[in-house]
Every structure is written in C-alpha cells, then in structure tokens.
Amino acid sequence: MNYILFDGPVRNNLLPFTFTRPVADIRVGILTIREKWESYLETTTTTVTEDYLSEKYPMVEMEENIMLNASYLPNFQLVEMVKQLKENQAIFRGEDVIAFYTKDGQDNIDFKSYETIECDIECIQIVHTWDIFSKNGKAIEEDFALLTKDRTSQTIPESNNIIASENIFIEEGAKLEFATLNASNGPIYIGKNAEIMEGAIIRGPLALCENATVKLGAKIYGPTTVGPYSKVGGEIGNSVIFGYSSKGHDGYLGNSVLGEWCNLGADTNNSNLKNNYAEVRLWDYETEGFAKTGLQFCGLMMGDHSKCGINTMFNTGTVVGVSANIFGSGFPRNFVPSFSWGGSSGFSTYLTKKAFEVAKVVMSRRNEEFTQQDQDILTHVFEDTKKYRRE
Secondary structure (H helix, E strand, O other), X not given: OEEEEEOOOOHHHHOOHHHOOOHHHXXXXXXXXXXXXXXXXXXXXXXXXXXXXXXXXXOOOOOOEEEEEXXXXXXXXXXXXXXXXXXXXXXXEOOEEEEEEEOOOHHHOOHHHOEEEEOOOOOOEOOOOOHHHHOHHHHHHHHHHHHHOOXXXXXXXXXXXXXXXXHEEEOOOOXXXXXXXXXXXXXXXXXXXXXXXXXXXXXXXXXXXXXOEEOOOOEEEOOEEEOOOOEEOOEEEXXXXXXXXXXXXOOEEEOOEEEEOOEEOOOOXXXXXXXXXXXOEEEEOOOOEEEEOOOOEOOEEEOOOOEEOOOOEEOOOEEEOOOOEEOOOOOOOOEEOOOEEEEOOEEEEOOHHHHHHHHHHHHHOOOOOOOHHHHHHHHHHHHHOHHHOOO
C-alpha cells in the first residue's frame, strides 16, 4: 500500500515551524511524525504539502493510496484501523478526517460517497505550536515503547547515578559518565552516538536523539526532546528542539520549541510565566493577532535558522519567525517576524543574501549542504512574510 501524509487544516496553526517543513516533519517525542508512521507501517511515506515545499518534500501517488492526516500521531490501535481500510472508507474523529483509502486523484475526493468509520481510540493530535511541548511527555512514552520493544539497552556505565534504570535505554555508541539520571517520572532515551557530559542532572521523560550532546553540568527537566545533532547546556524544562540547534551555555529555556539550525547565545533566558500568572497569548499567523493558548506556562517558539546574541531576554509567549537575528539589551517584542535583524530598539530586514551566507557556513559545520531547494524555500518565506516586517 502507498501511504501519503497530508498537512490538513492545522498547517497555519503550526507556523513558523511549517514555513519550512510539512506538518509530518515536526518532531515531537523522540521521532518526527513521519518517522513514527513509517516505523509503525514499516514502509516509506510521501507528502501532500504547500506547492513551494513540494520539490523538497514530493508526493508519490499510485493507483491505490491511503491518505494520512499528519497532525495525528500513530499508535498501535490507530495503525491497525488504518491497515484495515478498504476502498472508499475513511476514519473520522468528529468532522476531522484521520485517514482514507482512495483510487481517485486528490482533487476528486467527495467524502459523501465514503463509508465513515468513527475513531474512538485515544490518540495524540498536534493542533497548535504549544501542543509540541505540552503533549511531548506522552509522545516520548509512546516512541520509547515503539523503539525499545524486544530490544536490550547498552549497559549503563557504573560511574553514573541512576534511578529507575529499567526506564532508561541507551543506543549503540552513546557516551555518559558521572551524570545523574532519574527516570522514575518517565523514560530516558539516549540515541546513537549521543553524549551526556559529566555533572549533568536529568529527570525524565527525555529524548536525547542521535549525535545530540548534553554539556557539562546541564540541568534538564522532562518532558524534553533534544533533536539530532543538537547541543544543550544550562537549564531546560519541558521543551522540544527539532535538531541541529544549539543552546550550548547557561541560561533558561522552558515550555518552548526551537526549530532546526537555531542558536541561543550564552545566558539567553526566556520567561514562561507572566508576572500576574495570567493566561499566555501567542501570535497567531491565521488571525494575525495574539490568541489565547489556555496555558499558564508558555515560553519561546523559534522558527528554523533563527539566532540570538548573548544575554538575550525573551518575554513569556514570544514567537520568532524563520531566519531572524536578535541581539542587544532589553526584551524584543513578543512577535519577531521572519528575516528580522535587531532587538528591543527596533528591527530592520535581514537580507536574504546575508542570511543565506550564514546558513551555508552553519550547515557546512555539520557536514550538511545548504541546497538550492533550501534557498528557494527560504526565499518564498521571505516574500510571504514581508507584510509583518516594519522598515
């Protein structure tokens, strides 16, 4: 069977992260949503997404296809329902379609002719940006069970201080010495060739992905995900870092999400709680205003390729777009548009030529190429977000 993941109606709710990727490639838990589906289904998937992303994330359509709503995270029960779908059957939750089996082209779907199967099993859906961190604990637990089933962890070195070792899984090549790991509140997953340096204190749930690094003396509270090739230090609580990003020094990151290729300068801190304990509002790209989150704790949402200088301070509920460069004293405003250059004293436009030069250097340091596809995507984002920038 051919499986295709589609963005669905939540795509704009998940900006700025979906400026540069389909919904399926958001990381929550240990794996991206695509990696979860592919692991459960034991096959590859392709994507229906925005036109400007489709060259990098193409769709392969065959005579028979099962379409999957990428905002839903798979589990064993949901995957069994999907595998049992027949032609012109669709799985719905309320008015939301989760999956459907079709032989028609994507422009010819009429669900009135479909047999509807109601989904009443418990499953996680990522609808808003803050769901990425607020639902991360359950996602880590489900991924941990999937990835470690019928497998044996590498031995935990004796120099470490361990609580609940049965909830800790270490992949081949991982290094950890003289660290404290407490997995009594949730699992700790240490990916292939990842490293936890001496003196780090970690309370699960934690996903430390492939080739990620926890630096000396770091303090991490779960549920937290440190994506592949990322480096973290200082204090982190209930946050998700997609991959290839660095928060390498002291400072606090809490109830936050960082995209890929981000960098937080030394002693960068974010607030995750308003002084009056009021509900946090976040910038909403759909309404172009600040929307209620229903959360008391909510920190920083930072899109791909954005960076900030040393001693940067982010207010509660700050959204930073793609490829922004923030520096200077004081708090920048709670919404920093993509390709902004500056800080609390004001912003100018971060020109694409300079942004691309930095991206090439940053990515080459991790042996990754800044491709023409990447450049075209960021150019589209630059043009699409002009209206938010004040010259």
